[in-house]
Amino acid sequence: MPEPPIWDLLKSDHEAVCGLLDKIQAARESTARGLQQRLVCEFTAHARAKEAVLYGQLLHDERARARVVEGLEELKRIEAGFADLELLPAGDEKWSVRLADLADAVRNHFRVEEAELLTLARRALSDVQATELAQRYAAERARIMGDLSCLVAPR
8 A cells, every 4th residue: 555645634633633632622621731741742743744844845946935835834833722721720611712723724724724724835846845844744744743742741
């Protein structure tokens, strides 16, 4: 079986993060807060590996550069949103509203990325490049998850 291209790995990660968001939004706040660190780790590993591997490659492509810059800005706003959510005390009525806003921002980022940036990536990258980037992405994501493992380790 051939190795998957990077867009397949990204789509799979998008689905996993959205599934975790669904689970958190459906849970009581105490349970949701318990899953929050896992979500932050999953999203952070995905985002940072994507920035380093795919975005770094596509910044060199004139057709994709503006969308890459927009994507980077969106990722920074989302990461700031995670930090803001973390700072809210338990029981704060703003928590669920901020979570919903953050979930919408994440889903919108993924939707636009899949519709626009990955379409540009398919045009800019050969099959060999897409597979090589997938391998680099998977390795970088695993490395970052290892670095973040202390955040989600059982206590």
